[in-house]
Amino acid sequence: MNGEEVVLSLDEGTTGATAIAVGIDGEVRGKGYEEIAQHYPRPGWVEHDATDIWSAVQTSVRQALDAAGAKPSDVRAVGITNQRETLVLWDKETMQPISRAIVWQDRRTADECTRLRAAGHEHRVREITGLVLDPYFTATKYAWALKHIEGAGEAAAGTVDSWLIARLSSGRDHVTDASNASRTLLFAISSGEWSDEMAELFGVSLRNLPRIADSSGHISTTDPDAFLGIQAPIAGVAGDQQAALFGQACTKDGMAKNTYGTGSFVLMQTGKRRVASGAGMLTTVAWRRAGELSYALEGAIFITGAALQWLRDGLGIIASAGEAGPLAASVPDAGGVFLVPAFVGLGAPHWDPYARGTIVGLTRGSGRAQLVRAAVESMAYQTRDVIDAMERDTGQRLTELRVDGGAAVMDVLCQLQADLLGIPVRRPRQTETTALGAAFLAGLGAGLWTDADLARLWKLDREFEPTLSRDQADALQSRWRQAVERSRSWERPEEALPDNQ
Template identity: 55%
Template sequence: MSILAIDAGTTGVTALVVTTDGAIAARGYQEFAQHFPQPGWVEHNPEEIWQATLEATRSVLASYQGPPLTAVGITNQRETVVLWDRETLGSPRRAIVWQDRRSAEICARLKEAGHEDRVRELTGLRLDPYFSATKLAWLAENEPNTWALVESGRYAIGTVDSYLVARMTRGIWHVTDASNASRTLLFDLNTGDWSQELCDLFGVPLDALPDLVPSWGVIADTDPRMFCGLTLPIAGIAGDQQAALFGQTCFAPGEAKCTYGTGSFILTNTGTDLLRSDGLLTTAAWRSPEGELTYALEGSIFVTGAAVQWLRDGLQIVGSASETAAIASTVDDSEGVVFVPALTGLGAPHWDPHARGLIVGLTRGTTRAHLVRATLEAIAYEVRDVMETMGRDAATLRVDGGAASNDLLCQVQADQLGVNVQRPRFVESTAIGAAFLAGLGTGVWASTDELRATWQVEATFTPKSERSQIDAGYRRWLDAVERSKGWAQV
């Protein structure tokens, strides 16, 4: 038996076929365009996400040779908001992406009105442009004609998982799970349901939101006319970071993972305990079919892999992300160059939407190798920022995502944290987590213990560098971060 996993990320869609031993039998991938209509704004065309999903699925089906597929699991970029017509499934405007900063003024207004403490109490989140409801409030204020059709019931609101389920089922189902709902600022972590109080605060009609379903278990069937001729039960849904936590088999409280993607996200499973921490987010990890919520503490870093993408596409000083380890390894260190990749503001633990990217320490001797190494070091510094805020006393950190294949980054990360960094045999933990959820929901795996048995370490990186040197570099980083803050307000 095999599971189809769809991972609708920020820059592209990955489709995997995952077998019962947790191995990847086939892969497909398709990028889609990024749109930047103004500084700080980031948008995606929903139709392009859907076409990329179809293309990635066709690709994986063309290369897969094995038993029939059992189910499909979906994981997705979180917080991004999509509007679509319930009848035609067409979208009236581009999706507003999680990285988008346009609602910073709305957040500031709500903070000044004294709403942040209550919002954090209910949601575990902050008033930040990162989250969905602030983007919806912006749409209500700035695009009244579009918003009128939301209020009339013509347009549905959802995160990317909801949109994909609607497209796969020909518009019959409008659903999401707790892991995605908990990222909207509209979900009450205490009750495990949408909050009328929060909907009123942000001006979002409750009946425009998706129905809440468990993270695993059969939810709906795909329509073969819409989805590559496939009739499969959709049996797993989770936001990408929670899916990665599941894919890394971090099922016990205290187990943690870091996913290096467009941004980087560190999650620690806290079980059924709803823990809170300054500088971090409390979020739903997943909900069982029996209704039990598992929670997590999260540190959300907005730009890590996207910084490497900027080196490639913006500065054009690397040809591909895979080159960065080789280029950075040609120098022993960054020679004092520090890069703060606050290209869309700062996330955890600093939370400054007005911060902007900063490169300091340049000299006449600075080369592209120093800048590339400074970029990899910045990723490790950002993760250390979060881990120190979490106060975790652990011997290992499990890593995944595309950049986890970079041996130099993993070694720098181990040195910065002073703990072992473990990389699994497959770094696509996000998509694997979606497959695990769908397989658990259809009986392919009987329990999380069976899933845990499939997880294997491919490499372990142990700390090697001198601690005093490592800490001196980190202090320089913290100094540079302070200099980057508030820049857009200057």
């Protein structure tokens, strides 16, 4: 093999598509990025145009290959990682979406989840799927689509990975991996198959859902006529947070990572153990390799980095997200200001779809820097809430936290995270570990790497040691939790969607 050969990783996120070309030595040779438009047709609704997603993926791939000086024939394997839970519906013949995709952040089915919970279904749903009844997951989105979108009953249905594989293979393959399937509320986490019982509960059919495959191995093959002249095996697929866990080399029981992206997602590897949470965590599939499932506990925080986008786009307080770190670091603290970014409700450990964004503690001395710092600090406070809950569930104390995602470049965030948790926070040299995880899965699946290579592929950039006393950290966290309580149950269910649609 020569240095020109690459593994191509497609990372289709909530705000844009990233592609990286990874050399056989595990180093990133080239990167591309293309933003995708967000659509908010009603309060609480979030949609994407699936055609925009496909276009953005192709654009980012062209950029990555150009930056790497690689040709289509140099691509040895393709990995895919994606925003999870988002529902895409498309015509099986024309390969065109029949409606906009319903994004994971979308809350239009909050009332339906409340109804199912009131009917006593939550325990059984948790038992079968490892998840909770929340609009976040795919099943209630699919049920809504079957009632409200013409042609949904005959359309191919899947998450974003399935949509991309369908396009990459010119419609030949309708497939997903176990990690993405486990996020739908339609997957039996013990057997690793679609659940007839859950399909009946949610009122959906399984016949148009994809086949479930391993996360690493031969999954499909790209059609060069459909995909920029690239013909290569699709050999790695995982939901974005599971891919980040793999990219962080958290393959041993008890290792954990947090990805600071649009939202933040803490995952703790539990190996073959399915840990049932009593503290608002999700039990999820980490990946499936050689037919064997590995599990993880997950805490899903809906809004972290997106709060900085709101400060930029909604309020105009910053011109770019890159300003947030220096501005937050320009003041010693937030001056008593707490920003709870519950713009689409609260995820773990609260699971309150009726919470709404709240800012408390404002004074005349509060300015741009304090507000930006409060937004940055909210990422660390929410992460500690989740990790505290995970430690209660597992009876294990974390010894370190590995961090990644766009906001992990902020030293001020990583230091506060270490201070609040009281453990080292370790940031790798490559913070795009989501895309790297998909590349590693693909490289392993195509036989380019072995498991023994994984540890050497992860490289430390910086370790942040805690500097606050536990009493100081606990006092800050206590004030944060007071602010969270102010945001809870703000919107009444009957006000959320006036026409109940």
